[in-house]
Amino acid sequence: MPQSHEDTKKSPSALTFVSLCLRGKKQITLIIFLLLSTLVISQHNRITTIEITNVQSAYVDRPGDLYVLQKDNTLKKFDIQGTLVREQILNSPTSFDPRDGARLFYYSQASQQFSFFSEETKQDFSIEQHYAIEPVLVCASGDHQVWILDAADWSLKRVNPSQSKVLSEALIDQSQFTKAPQFSFMREYQNFLFVLERESGILIFNSLGTQIKHIDVPEIEYINFLGEELYYKKNNRLIFYNLFDASVREIPLDPACKYTLLTDARMFLIFENRIDIFKNP
Numbered sequence: 001m002p003q004s005h006e007d008t009k010k011s012p013s014a015l016t017f018v019s020l021c022l023r024g025k026k027q028i029t030l031i032i033f034l035l036l037s038t039l040v041i042s043q044h045n046r047i048t049t050i051e052i053t054n055v056q057s058a059y060v061d062r063p064g065d066l067y068v069l070q071k072d073n074t075l076k077k078f079d080i081q082g083t084l085v086r087e088q089i090l091n092s093p094t095s096f097d098p099r100d101g102a103r104l105f106y107y108s109q110a111s112q113q114f115s116f117f118s119e120e121t122k123q124d125f126s127i128e129q130h131y132a133i134e135p136v137l138v139c140a141s142g143d144h145q146v147w148i149l150d151a152a153d154w155s156l157k158r159v160n161p162s163q164s165k166v167l168s169e170a171l172i173d174q175s176q177f178t179k180a181p182q183f184s185f186m187r188e189y190q191n192f193l194f195v196l197e198r199e200s201g202i203l204i205f206n207s208l209g210t211q212i213k214h215i216d217v218p219e220i221e222y223i224n225f226l227g228e229e230l231y232y233k234k235n236n237r238l239i240f241y242n243l244f245d246a247s248v249r250e251i252p253l254d255p256a257c258k259y260t261l262l263t264d265a266r267m268f269l270i271f272e273n274r275i276d277i278f279k280n281p
Helices: 005-009 015-043
Strands: 045-050 053-061 066-070 076-080 082-087 096-098 106-110 113-117 121-126 136-142 144-151 155-160 165-171 184-188 191-199 201-205 211-216 225-227 229-234 237-242 248-252 257-262 266-272 274-278
Touching: 053 096, 053 257, 066 266, 066 274, 096 136, 096 184, 106 136, 113 211, 136 184, 136 191, 144 184, 184 225, 225 257, 229 257
Parallel strands: none
Antiparallel strands: 045 274, 053 066, 066 076, 076 082, 096 106, 106 113, 113 121, 136 144, 144 155, 155 165, 184 191, 191 201, 201 211, 225 229, 229 237, 237 248, 257 266, 266 274
């Protein structure tokens, strides 16, 4: 570095010039390394590509298998190698959750019914009037309970359908919205309830239905989870939000990619006409 204040007023010394050049080379080297890393992931970590059409939504279960719901209500399950292992038709699903892969869940607002089902068994439940007057979203809670979002009074109710019993009830604070809310997604994760509202972002509730956080990320279409992180797509980037320390990281995405889903072992990139499966680097 320059040895005196007067030296700093002159042109950079040879040592300073070399230092700047080395710094520039390091930056260029880092950029090249990142680009090469991306190419390595794309070319060598790809496991397979699956041709598919009319993708409506996509999900992963806890063991790491992929589920794709098509616009004709066909549900397809693929294992981590991309092999189609199951295919069935769901009855007008409003929401779906593969959970642990052994006991799946879906809700149909059209029929006001929700179901827990596997390959061998199926349990159907109707939403009774004392549960909710105008149910818009329903999701599984634990093994035998459900959360219901009632648009009649914007309440959250946790229900045990086997006992026909409401376990808890809480109202969502409407003052946080500038206009009538548009709730589009709801899921329980690690004993917290996550509700997606199109205009304002992600609302997080505790096990009693009390709101504890609001993440301001409007206009996102889906959320998912990986370990301690919540992640979602925003402006062609996948944003990871740590649920414990609120730290954020992100990775770039192909703008044509509709869904990006991660497990410990896999990265699923779901496009309009294909699914690319990679080893999770």
